[in-house]
Amino acid sequence: MSTSNTSPKVGFVSLGCPKATVDSERILTELRAEGYVISSSYKDSDLVVVNTCGFIDSAVAESLDAIGEALAENGKVIVTGCLGAKGDVVRQAHPKVLAITGPHATDEVMAHVHQHLPKPHDPYTDLVPPQGIRLTPKHFAYLKISEGCNHRCTFCIIPSLRGDLVSRPVGDVMQEAENLVNSGVKEVLVISQDTSAYGVDVKYRTGFWGGRPLKTRMTELAQALGELGVWVRLHYVYPYPHVDEVIPLMAQGKILPYLDIPFQHANKRILKLMKRPANAENVLERIKQWREICPEITLRSTFIVGFPGETEEEFEELLDFLEEAQLDRVGAFMYSPVEGAVANELPDHVPVEVQEERLGRLMQLQAEISAERLKLKIGKTMQVLIDEVDDEGAIGRSAADAPEIDGMVYINDGQELEVGQFVQVRITHSDEHDLWAEVV
Numbered sequence: 001m002s003t004s005n006t007s008p009k010v011g012f013v014s015l016g017c018p019k020a021t022v023d024s025e026r027i028l029t030e031l032r033a034e035g036y037v038i039s040s041s042y043k044d045s046d047l048v049v050v051n052t053c054g055f056i057d058s059a060v061a062e063s064l065d066a067i068g069e070a071l072a073e074n075g076k077v078i079v080t081g082c083l084g085a086k087g088d089v090v091r092q093a094h095p096k097v098l099a100i101t102g103p104h105a106t107d108e109v110m111a112h113v114h115q116h117l118p119k120p121h122d123p124y125t126d127l128v129p130p131q132g133i134r135l136t137p138k139h140f141a142y143l144k145i146s147e148g149c150n151h152r153c154t155f156c157i158i159p160s161l162r163g164d165l166v167s168r169p170v171g172d173v174m175q176e177a178e179n180l181v182n183s184g185v186k187e188v189l190v191i192s193q194d195t196s197a198y199g200v201d202v203k204y205r206t207g208f209w210g211g212r213p214l215k216t217r218m219t220e221l222a223q224a225l226g227e228l229g230v231w232v233r234l235h236y237v238y239p240y241p242h243v244d245e246v247i248p249l250m251a252q253g254k255i256l257p258y259l260d261i262p263f264q265h266a267n268k269r270i271l272k273l274m275k276r277p278a279n280a281e282n283v284l285e286r287i288k289q290w291r292e293i294c295p296e297i298t299l300r301s302t303f304i305v306g307f308p309g310e311t312e313e314e315f316e317e318l319l320d321f322l323e324e325a326q327l328d329r330v331g332a333f334m335y336s337p338v339e340g341a342v343a344n345e346l347p348d349h350v351p352v353e354v355q356e357e358r359l360g361r362l363m364q365l366q367a368e369i370s371a372e373r374l375k376l377k378i379g380k381t382m383q384v385l386i387d388e389v390d391d392e393g394a395i396g397r398s399a400a401d402a403p404e405i406d407g408m409v410y411i412n413d414g415q416e417l418e419v420g421q422f423v424q425v426r427i428t429h430s431d432e433h434d435l436w437a438e439v440v
Contacts, residue, residue, distance in 0.1 A: 080109050174224055196240045322362070377430060
C-alpha cells in the first residue's frame, strides 16, 4: 500500500559544511520516520526547509539567495542552520519565512513543521532504516561526534553560532557507526568543530559499547572505530599533544593514515592574534615524528593569508613553513571580516589586492609541492574506493583523498568496476591534484 500521494511533502535544501550535512540528515531522518515524503522539487512540496551556512559573507549570500528562491517557488519556508542563528539577518532579508532556528535544532525544526504542516499518523509510512536518511552516496558517510567548540579563535564565529563543545555519548556514536557499516558504508568520516577535543566537556567519561567500557576520548574512539573493518578518516583535528597517540593507529592500519589538521599560520605573532597555538618549530618537529612513525601519512591543513596586521615578512615565514613541512594537501583563504569576529577590530587590515597576491603565491608554491609529492606515487600499487563509473572508466579515491576536498584517482580501464568497490590499482601518471591509474 502506498500513501505517498496523500502524505505531506517536504522539500529540503542543504547548504554548508559536512557538519551541516549531518544536521540535514538528522532532520530528514526524523521527517521520514514520521511519514513525511521528501520532495525533490519546489512545485511538489507543501513546505520547504532550508539549512543554511553563515560562516563567511559568500556563504551568507548563497543562503539568502536559496531562501529567496524557495520563497519565490514555493512560498512556505522554514530556515535552520548557522545563518538562522543570526535570525535578524534572515528576517530582514526575507520577512515572509515561516520560522527560523539555529544549527543542530532538529526538535525545533520538527515542531515548526508540525505547526505549519500537520501529519496524520500512518503506520505504512512511519518507517525509517536504522542508519537514518543520508545525503551522501551509500558507500561513505559523515559521523559527527560533537557539537560546538570551546576555542575562541578571533577570526571565527562558530561558538556564537553553534555554542560550546558538547560531546555525544561514545556509545551513541559507536552505535551510529555500526549502523552505517551494516548498511553498506565503506568509509566513515569523523567530523566535528574540534575532533581532538572530543570528551573534554565530560572529563573523558567512560561509556559503553558492545558490553565493554569505552572512554569518551578521540584515541579510544578511533581504536573502536578501527575495529569495524572500514576506512576511518579523521577531520578537523586541532593540534593538541594527544593527537600524537593516533599516529600509531594509522601505522597499524586501524584507521586511515590521514590527518586533517588546521594550522592556519606559521608566524608566532599572527597565531597569537588568532588565538591559535603559536609554535611552528614544534609543529615541524611533530610532523617529522609522525612521518617517522607512519611514512604513508597524508597531512592536510588550511591557512589564512592577509590576516589583519600580517606583514610581508610574516607571510614569507608562512611560505618557508610550507616549504619545510611539505604538506600533501592545503586549502588557503584570504581573511574575510565575518560579522561578529573579534579580529575585525584589529588594526592594519591588509588590502584585498595584497591578500590576492599573497594567496596566489602560496597556492603556486603548494601546487609545486603537491605535484612533487604525488609524482612519488607513480609506479606504486594502492587501494582505491570507487566513487563513479561510466563508459570512460572509473573515478576513485585513495586513502590520501577525502571526498570533495582532495584529489581523485582516474582509472581509464575501470568500466567494469562498481561504485563502493575497493580495488587495487597501479599509479601511472599524476599532476598537482590528481592521479591516473590502471587496475591491477
